[in-house]
Amino acid sequence: MHALASAAAEKVGSPALNIAIFAIFVAITLAIVIKVSAGKKTAGQMYTAGGAFSGKQNGIAIAGDYLSAASFLGIAGAIALQGYDGFLYSIGFLVAWLVALLLVAELMRNTGRFTMADVLSYRLKQRPVRMAAASSALVVSFFYLLAQMAGAGALVSLLLGVDGSAAQNLVIAVVGIVMVAYVMIGGMKGTTWVQMIKAVLLIAAVAIMTVWVLGKYGFSLSHLFDAAVQKNPKVGEKLLAPGVKYGVNNTTKIDFVSLAMALVFGTAGLPHVLQRFYTVPNSKQARKSVEWAIWLIGGFYLLTLVIGFGAGALVGAAKIGAAPGKANAAAPLLAYELGGSPLLGIVSGIAFATILAVVAGLTITTSATFAHDLYNQVFKRGTATQAQEVKVARIAAVVGGAIAILGGMLAKDQNVAFLVALAFAVAASANLPTILFSLFWKRFNTRGAVWSIYGGLLSAIVLIIFSPVVSGKVDAKTGANLAMLPKSIDFHLFPLDNPGLVSIPIGFALAIIGTLTSREHDAAKHAEMEVRSLTGHGVAEAIEH
Template sequence: MSALGAAAAGTTVSPGSALLAADTVGKPAVNITIFALFVVITLVIVIRVSRGNRTAADFYAGGRAFSGRQNGIAISGDYLSAASFLGIAGAIALQGYDGFLYSIGFLVAWLVALLLVAELLRNTGRYTMADVLSFRLRQGPIRTAAAASTLAVSFFYLLAQMPGAGGLVNLLLGVSGETGQNVTIAVVGVLMIVYVLVGGMKGTTYVQIIKAVLLVVGAAVMTFWVLGKAGFDLSSLLGDAVAASPKGEAVLDPGVKYGISNLTKIDFVSLSLALVLGTAGLPHVLMRFYTVPSSLEARRSVVWAIWIIGCFYLFTLVLGYGAMYLVGADKINAAPGKANSAAPLLAFELGGTFLLGIIAAVAFATILAVVAGLTITASASFAHDVYNNVIKKGAADPESEVKVARITAVVIGVVAIVGGIFAKDQNIAFLVALAFAVAASANLPTILYSLFWKGFTTRGALWSIYGGLTSAIVLIAFSPVVSGKVDATGASASMIKDTSVDFSWFPLENPGLVSIPLAFLLGWLGSVTSREPLNAEKFAEMEVRSLTGAGAEKATAAAH
């Protein structure tokens, strides 16, 4: 019997036996039909809207033609990644309250984005984060550093999406083991590249809107279905979950994962700092603020996004404890993808083959849409910031710039496929938290300093970006996440599967507690030690423009 077949039957199996029996979790023909239908419909939409891609502004920012409501739904689609649906539901199902902390952190982070960056960035920039950072600093080195940071953050975020793809298609199609997951990750990468090459930001945005609606509706249906099984009594559901969990009542209290020792408590502080501050530094989220015609619509975008994302994260609480009760930890750990399979397994438990096919297809669509958004952001950053403004000194024509962006998208897709294969057994929410730490370390300090501190200099920006980026990546590389970590079963829980390989010296699983303050410190230190003359007039112009929107419409017109 397969791992998932055994899981469905209630038999305990080893996590390594990851073969899917089609007759125990539904019919692959039904699953692939539902998935193929979504891909075909979205590809048709992408091809149709791509006919309007005539300028760089069309490819990068969708022509700035989206309303605040449309962009808010698309932002929620960008933000509600595989981590939100698969990773958090799985984390709650296995760890209870500590898993829900991811939802809290992701949601609170939007308040930081709304209050500090959304409107100000829209008023100051044109396409990318580097437009803001280079507004009053030296163009060449700042744009190069910002592009490097954008590519790094996008890679870590892409790394977090790919593992869900392998486990999901194991659930969908009955493909077997490591080879099947690897092929699946490659297919996701190829589809992602197609979406970006054909549709640009406009096509990607429509895919995000469709996916966000399907995801929220699907999660809502499952949530009410789970509550219905508990008599629409949340207390009863939690009581049933406690009874089903081997950890008992501990799953309702903090500490199952992050309260074991003083070190895990510090790790939780580090994780919280990364989650709360990371959103305001995510390049693919920041780039969405440029797809609306005004700063007012940028604010409306974030308000819409907060409502949608907030409702969804409430759904994850019910889904996580519902999976704990109706599926069980043993079945989840036995399935391909482990924790990432909790939501699809719950769907199968509730509605059988049809609901599993729909939810798995929606989750797959989630991955496709998010990786497409990440890819277009990273490719736009390289083409606009490095190729046009650094290599061509701003003289590149829009056609050649878009061509470079498309070539970059292909390269990023290939790199993401390779990285995703290595990280496919990791919990997706956990991997996204690493991406948030890198974003908060490399991007947020320079954004805030650029917007609010007159004394900020080019040296300070470079020290902050490169220092925050390097420290975050180095600390991750030498943490237990990469080597030497084992899970409760004694199997490797790190990216390197051989538990005898241990080169970690940094004890925390998330580097945010060290790398984020270090980036702020380096930004300040680099600025106060710099002899670069301060351009007070340029800062005053930036301050007025960011706070009032004066000049933003002119930049929008110039972009066309």
């Protein structure tokens, strides 16, 4: 193992320097979290920081929350290895924000609640809808956490210069423990500050790397693309055109449509993104925060094109594929190629802060969902004190972190952008139909909501379980196993990697069928919610409550 570690270390510079810079980032962010999060936390402070952030601050934090390991590590690797097809992730993730801005941001904030389940259950029967919405939120957050933990394992393994399954599993476990500690200490306020700082650092680092890469090729994109093509002879000119991954056959073409649906419709149903709308004081600031987020996120995704092709040109597909974490190591390897160990340490430290910030947001969402929606509203029927709720939220954060660690160990070799796409598919299938119908359809009722959430959720999960992602996916050329389970296990029945094409229509259809087959209809409650969602009337009382 020592020899293996040394060999890997030679590829990525000095592990001691890498870890020193990495430790400095952790220490600084931890100090910030402790400073801004002092004092006793109420449930509102724990989940939404009391709505104390401005639209600009929250927009930067949303960018920090949304620009995850998938955005930096996964997309850079996908572009480096698959070219044009990899960049489609960037396009999908960005376009998705228009759906969030136009359809849900302002209306969700105007309900003045803590979680997605608060909105969905406002005009419907509390217990069944809360249980369904909470179940969906927990599953979506789990899939999203898988991606972040996989990215963390790849990144820190590269920093330490270690390889091998056992070593990476240990790294994922340690990283998971550190991340849960941040959430326990900081709550939403500390997490928001970490997300703001991380967003600024990440965008600045990527901008510097972009200029650096372009400078090596005379600030000519065409020269950069040519160099990437030459460094990847197996793919060649196909790198610059659609089809490397999603044009191989009819199945992959259909899979791309499925992926596009998941990416575009998934963002508006992500629980940890929706919860960020409640950290601002009113709907105007919620809308402003999304506008800031779109500009920051859009600029970042344009830069990933240069980072990805830069990694393909300067590092090469072969070296990326051989590194710990494979495609997820493309951006850190590019940093090492540009600036040696110091830049690698800085970029990796920022990337780790990226993972930390996203996981912190996800962990708060899962703990809030369990403590507020399930423990207090369902099990205790709203009688639990805030102190009890916060205590349960902390316990849920620890349990959720442990589950994420185990899942990350299974998914550590998957591209993190791809794993996030699965979370988007589940969110679009289970959450988006219910959110839209709750806000816009007068006839919508409890049966429609429950059928839609459970039906969309179960269909997406079942299709994922029986997809090539979990078992039976083998590289046709090299014979390498590309699935989560070993090559000897193959029970895949569904041909597509992403279930969105099937599961999203199922979610919408079940919402309509369930609603039309039930006589339940509370016109007064719908009218009350409509007034609140459009005007914000009653928000102050809801937050105080």
